[in-house]
Amino acid sequence: MFKKILVACRGEIAMRVIRCCQEMGIETVQAYSEADRGSLPVQFATENVCIGPPAASGSYLNIPAVIAAAKAYHCQAIHPGYGFLSENADFAEACRENGIVMIGPSAEVIRRMGDKQSARMLMKKNDVPVVPGSDGILKNVQEAEQIAEKIGYPVLLKATAGGGGRGMRIAAEASELEKAYEEAQAEALAAFGNGDLYLEKLIVSPRHIEVQILGDSQGHLLTLGERDCSIQRRNQKLIEEAPAMILNKHQRAALYKAAFRAGKAVNYTSVGTVEFVLSPDGSFYFIEMNTRIQVEHTVTEMVTGIDLCREQIRVAAGLPVSFRQSDVVIRGHAIECRVNAENPAKNFQPSPGTVRFLHFPAGFGVRCESAMYNGCTISPYYDSLIAKIIVCAPTRLQAIRKMRMALEEMTVEGPDTNINFLYLIMFDQNYLLGNFDTLFLSRDTGKLLNWDSRSQRRKR
Ligand code: ADP
Secondary structure (H helix, E strand, C coil): CEEEECCCCCCCHHHHHHHHHHHHHHHHEEEHHHHHHCCCHHCCCCCCEEEEEECHHHCCCCCHHHHHHHHCCCCCEEEEECCCCCCCCHHHHHHHCCCCCCCCHHHHHHHHHHHHHHHHHHHHHHCCCCCCCCCCCCCCCHHHHHHHHHHCCEEEEEEEECCCCEEEEEEECHHHCCCCHHHHHHHHHHHCCCCCCEHHHHHHHEEEEEEEEEEEECCCCEEEEEEEEEEEEEEEEEEEEECCCCCCCCHHHHHHHHHHHHHHHHHHHHHHHHHEEECCCCCCCEEEECCCCCCHHHHHHHHHHHHHHHHHHHHHHCCCCCCCCHHCCCCCCEEEEEEEEEHHHHHHCCCCCCCCCEEECCCCEEEEEEECCCEEEECCCCEEEEEEEEEEECCHHHHHHHHHHHHHCCCCCCCCHHHHHHHHHHHCCHHHCCCCCCCHHHHHHHHHHHHHHHHHHHHH
């Protein structure tokens, strides 16, 4: 097992890794940017090292600086968390060249899956259902038109280098295609330096369902249940839950089989997620694979009792997965809410600043993952996720009740947060009924915000 790991991420996931390492008897070195000097992970890690300026391009995304820090502090491995360098194949390669283990899959697997169009083709070859669409990168808008005509509108143009919902545009009909093509391409070029696009049929009213997988270098590959991540805002997940109540026994079994084939196709050797869209007609299609630990891994942990962070570190060190597929049993229902420092009433504008007072919910079946403390500063330089509240209860409705209580109890004074917005979703009848798709928030945000401002007025 590793003696010392460099933690090359920040915020709640850095704390998650540090806590896990402490339990495993592994020392940690927190790599931090100048903006994070006073952050909780810096205080909790065994050692810490500044790797650059606040802007991520100079620090958390700076491959030479991260590698140099790992070497200077004699770390055998680097944990990249999620975001930043976690799905960067060049980084994984640089680690290998320097004799350091990147905690994740190999550079080759990251590269194959990171290019979404080639991942799509690989899946198709391995009998994993993919959304009907183009069989390669689109040469031009004319080719897009021909394919769209064949599969039928509406269609979705996607950047092969895409991520975080960027580089994606819908064309509802032929007249919209050219504009969608140009916009998607421009956005992808600006965000990823790669404007290559492919095309998929738009699945109308889909659920986002994903399967957690875990593999090791001995050839074991396991599936650890699914998550429903359909509550999204602008293709960014906000609320996730496990299991997905919409699936019946047969769909679930078929989904696990497809996820298993996806993992086997690349001999997957870490924690990973195979993402699908589920159509209202019950068919599901692969959309992409994430080759890292995900924000929402916690809901899977709550219903399986398996520590995914620990398994991820173990398999990276060459150990086998510590249990068998038959040991994986899903118990109860877990929900995660992402608390962001943002103002829903101001179009979700980020709200950095100092946290003057902080109180986390607690109690049976309530879990909080955060790097906040009383008096800490929320930096404007990074993602606005400041805490994850996770609850687990025997049934979904009980979990929802628990989440309401947890959100009611949580107090963050200083920055604006989306806590009230999340709270209102926990009372939405369609959410309660499980009657939602990925467009739930884009339809209902206005309604929820109105409720919120009414309740604020009453309070005053
Ligand atoms: P990214 O890597 O940018 O997150 P994804 O391919 O994972 O992009 O898609 C993000 C979200 O967009 C999905 O969660 C889903 O809600 C939606 N989506 C993706 N592909 C389709 C599709 N073919 N039809 C309908 N919705 C889709």
